[in-house]
Amino acid sequence: MTTEEILAKLTEVIVEYGPKLVGAILVWIIGSLVVKGLTRAFGRTLDKRDTDPSLKPFLRGLVGTLLKVLLVISVLGMLGIEMTSFIAVLGAIGLAIGMALSGTLQNFAGGVMILLFKPFKVGDFIDAQGYSGTVHEIQIFNTIMKTPDNKTIIIPNGGLATNSMINYSTEPQRRVDWTIGIGYGDDADRAQEVIRKIIEADPRVLPEPEVFIAVSALADSSVNFTARAWVKAEDYWGLFFDVNKKVYTEFDKEGLNIPFPQMDVHVHNNGQ
DSSP, rough: HHHHHHHHHHHHHHHHHHHHHHHHHHHHHHHHHHHHHHHHHHHHHHHTTTTTTTTTTHHHHHHHHHHHHHHHHHHHHHHHOOHHHHHHHHHHHHHHHHHTTHHHHHHHHHHHHHHHHHHSOOTTTEEEEEEEEEEEOSSEEEEEEEOOTTOOEEEEEEHHHOOOOEEEETSSEOOOOOOOOOTTTTOOHHHHHEEEEEEETSSSSSSSSOOOOEEEEEEESSSEEEEEEEEGGGGGHHHHHHHHHHHHHHHHHTOOOOOOOOOOOOOOOOOO
């Protein structure tokens, strides 16, 4: 091949691929700046949403990587490289990995959702997946809880993020409920007065909403009162136990009976 033919061939290649190459370079430069800008904007959004610090670098890196992959595919496509087969292979690999790690990925996604939307936080007392306890640590795959008797419970985040749960620490106030029984024949009005006096005398009881006391059931061996009072969340158990004790001691002083299950046994003598 002569020099003239080589130059002609080179000129042909430059004419054919030069504009595509220049365009691809420009797209890469501009696209890289756009990717950086979008990644920073996403990071600022995470900061405004008070996202968990351990999750921020991962989410920023994930978004940045996805945007760069899209940019690379776009640039290669501009150069005339067929990307359909490449994308299909990537999709097949991703599907295989997803199926193999379905449980792990579900827990990972659950951890991301929990850290993003914060249905509970460290220190909250929750009831979930059949367990009750205080949230000790929120990891990306699991949530660690401590029970009141100091047992450690590790719950996968997948089920925790998709199933129902109760968070007892969300609201600053809680309602305390008691069921208090007296014997049939006791003075119901006096019993209600004693219960109200005990509850309203405790400084932990909030004035609003006001204390509620009413006869709730005529049971087999007792007349049951339902009493309700509102307290700060941290005072819930203290008030509940103290009122139970005071009711027991005050009822005894007032001559009111707290019934308990009894069984009458009748023995019949048939003359034998």
